Amino acid sequence: MLALYLLAGIAVCLYVYVLSLDGPESYYCRYDNQTHYNLARHFLDTSDWSALHTGSGAVADEAQTGYYPAAWHLLVALVASATGIDMPIVMNALNAMLSGVTYPLSSFVLMHALFPARRDALFFGAFTSVGFACLPWVLLLKGQLLANLLSFSLTPAAIALVIAYVHAGARRHWKGLALCSALSVGFFGVAHPNGLFTVLVFLAPFVIHRIADAITQSTWIGSRNPLRKPWVVWILGLAFAYLVWQAMLYAPPLQQVVLFNNTGNLNLSWAESAYAAAIISLYPEQPPQWALTLACAAGFVALVRQRRFWLGLPALYMLVVYGLCRCSDAPYTLRTFLAGFWYSDPYRVLCCAELFLIPIAALGLATIAAYAHRKIDRLSWKGSLALVAGVFALVNFFPFYQEPPEDQSSEVSGSHFVPTVGTAVGYMHYLMESGYDEGEEQVYSAEEQRFVRKVLEMIPGGALVINQPHDGSAFAYGLDGLNTYFRHIDTEGTTEQSRTIRDHLSDIATDSTVREAVRNSGAQYVLLLDQGLPYDEGRWLIQTGEDYEMGWEGLANLTDDTPGFETILADGDMRLYKITAEESAEDQ
Incomplete structure (x- = not known):
């Protein structure tokens, strides 16, 4: 099963990213890459590798240094220093490794922690973990958001560590849980802190759910105690989470991030935002992912029937936040409160949403496979898995995209929704190929x-x-x-x-x-x-x-x-x- 996740990750990464490069030294001239490229080179040149006082080393700049989530840049400098390989090659190799190997394996760990006894859901997780078109490829297109690429690639594993320790017995393994939690906090502090907030959004309903179950089964609490009622525990748990969230919003070190007023992507109405979230068309001009929409719908139904709806809450939260970050009528204070830890940036938020939808879509495909097994005569259990996986892979991963007419593009029409022919995965390959095309003039040609x-x-x-x-x-x-x-x-x-x-x-x-x-x-x-x-x-x-x-x-x-x-x-x-x-x- 582990090999299947690895194979799926490498295959999609090869198509979307590696084969889109115009050579191993290809680069993408985006605004944020001024910082990313220069900081990695500065680490290499100075051998002063500290995320606490970073800078580009430019003589024109004031002698100001400070904290920056520089783990990605440190990895680039480390590999370049150890091997002598040119920086652009190292950057592309690291991005491919994080996208095609680290992130799929991290997703496998999370799926295994969530569904230890459901090999069908674990099987389909290999397809859904790389099936959402925006994650992680948007991080290589916007910005680029390379610090978030590293952070999000290990976010599923960090969540899985906590879940695994809780399932094994948090009291008995509290030392291991404390150590792994401390290491995770340290990692996200150096990689990108909003990965930590992403972890907390997922774990909050999980912890409340576990506490509610424990209290319900406890012999220490009387039957008439209000805490015996799960909804009471949920209200108290969400109230506590709100207080912690509010305190973090006002923490001085986070003010520059939380109060960042990102208005560049507020171009949808409430209805359009909801529609984009429903059909999983979260990037401008991206073709809808209907197969994943169906899988997620089946997954939510299965969660309700299994009384595990807590697993759907983080994804729903992030989809709502995405809608707020794209809606032109969304109040600034509400966007700041719900999405401030992600710069109110819809592209970071949509990656969180798709990450949380992975287990839901996998469970949905498993549910559809079980239905097919019951309804189709002579279709074996393994046959139903193969059938659903084959149809899903064909529909979702078909490598084709046709560019829309120039007069219908979003740059001309201003619309998020553009009539397109092809798949969302094919669209990401097209965008990546255009961005890294050395034959197409870039600002640094x-x-x-x-x-x-x-x-x-x-x-x-x-x-x-x-x-x-x-x-x-x-x-x-x-x-x-x-x-x-x-x-x-x-x-x-x-x-x-x-x-x-x-x-x-x-x-x-x-x-x-x-x-x-x-x-x-x-x-x-x-x-x-x-x-x-x-x-x-x-x-x-x-x-x-x-x-x-x-x-x-x-x-x-x-x-x-x-x-x-x-x-x-x-x-x-x-x-x-x-x-x-x-x-x-x-x-x-």
């Missing part, structure tokens, strides 16, 4: 990367290079090791010296203040990857606006004829200049 690698061959090792990060060079340090001055398109938290360089670098020959700023920085070269390129002709990050050159006039005005610079390398609109103004000033 393959051509620009080749230019940067030529630059690295021509300049002294470690030489500091002033750059315009909006042109894609924000990724040059993390991916290729070029020691860039600016490593992020945001300028908040940069030094006064860097502001002088941004505004007036082109005046270096005539302005002693600029020369002093450059001299103090230690920069020797200037890199421009989109010199003179109009905004409407370029490829940019979504966060780059038409006014991106405001505050960067010192680099925007730089040309081959600007005094104080010598052209070292030129190719199209790409330039490498050597700063010669210091030498000229000394000659004078």
